[in-house]
Amino acid sequence: MIDLHSHILSGVDDGAQSLEESMAMAEAALQEGMDTLTATPHHLNGAYVNDKPIILKKVKDLNNELQKRKMELTVLPGQLTRLHGDLLDGLKNGTILTLNRTSPYVLIELPRDHVPQYTSPLLFNMQMEGYQPIIANPERNEYIQKHPNVLYTLVKNGAYSQVTAASLCGKHGRTARKLANQLIEAGLAHVIASDIHQLKKKKGFYMKEAYRQIEKVHGSSVVYTFMENAHYVIEGEALITDPPEHVIKNKNFSIF
Numbered sequence: 001m002i003d004l005h006s007h008i009l010s011g012v013d014d015g016a017q018s019l020e021e022s023m024a025m026a027e028a029a030l031q032e033g034m035d036t037l038t039a040t041p042h043h044l045n046g047a048y049v050n051d052k053p054i055i056l057k058k059v060k061d062l063n064n065e066l067q068k069r070k071m072e073l074t075v076l077p078g079q080l081t082r083l084h085g086d087l088l089d090g091l092k093n094g095t096i097l098t099l100n101r102t103s104p105y106v107l108i109e110l111p112r113d114h115v116p117q118y119t120s121p122l123l124f125n126m127q128m129e130g131y132q133p134i135i136a137n138p139e140r141n142e143y144i145q146k147h148p149n150v151l152y153t154l155v156k157n158g159a160y161s162q163v164t165a166a167s168l169c170g171k172h173g174r175t176a177r178k179l180a181n182q183l184i185e186a187g188l189a190h191v192i193a194s195d196i197h198q199l200k201k202k203k204g205f206y207m208k209e210a211y212r213q214i215e216k217v218h219g220s221s222v223v224y225t226f227m228e229n230a231h232y233v234i235e236g237e238a239l240i241t242d243p244p245e246h247v248i249k250n251k252n253f254s255i256f
Helices: 019-032 052-068 087-093 119-128 142-146 149-156 174-185 207-218 220-235
Strands: 002-006 036-039 074-077 080-082 105-109 132-136 160-164 191-193
Touching: 002 019, 002 160, 002 191, 002 220, 019 052, 036 052, 052 074, 087 105, 087 119, 119 132, 119 149, 142 149, 142 174, 149 160, 160 174, 174 207, 191 207, 191 220, 207 220
Parallel strands: 002 036, 036 074, 080 105, 105 132, 132 160, 160 191
Antiparallel strands: none
């Protein structure tokens, strides 16, 4: 199993704060059945700056430590970059990192409470330059919660989205859980990831539980698709997708 969104690197953001916390997170990942994590520290979100060279060194050091401890987990380099007007320039000049460094997929964080007006043209320009944007945690964005078809437009125009495992397990509230399932139903979610920060409260992996919930509500073929897409992101291959549909806001699911 692959987790594409984690804050396992220590001392770079609000994730792990020490090497031992990173190791505890790695052990929990192994217990969940994962063999690969992508380290995606926050970048340019107003609190943290983690340029590509910093992340590559930290990831190399962490993998060396995992090997010393004989832990069969591979950590790949990545970045969770806050959407900003110079994002494409950052990709070109080497400060912004694609997932696994060699793939075209870029994990993007929207502001919590809105979707900037320049989002659509910026994501389009990224695609024109060969990059593939993945919008992280859309079900937790306050504006998308009220206007989910904003995401429909972005996906229809070529973007992808990553839903948080904990949202599907109800750890981010009823609204996020319902929207996460609606996005899956409408073909507006393409990968599942943990966004793990810490091993407590709402910040664990929840990947196994999320996949169980997806199988229960949406079927085993959807679970398979999400797992395959995680591999395709890492390998830089095209994702499995269904034609996007508008979200039906009043549709209920059996979990509620």
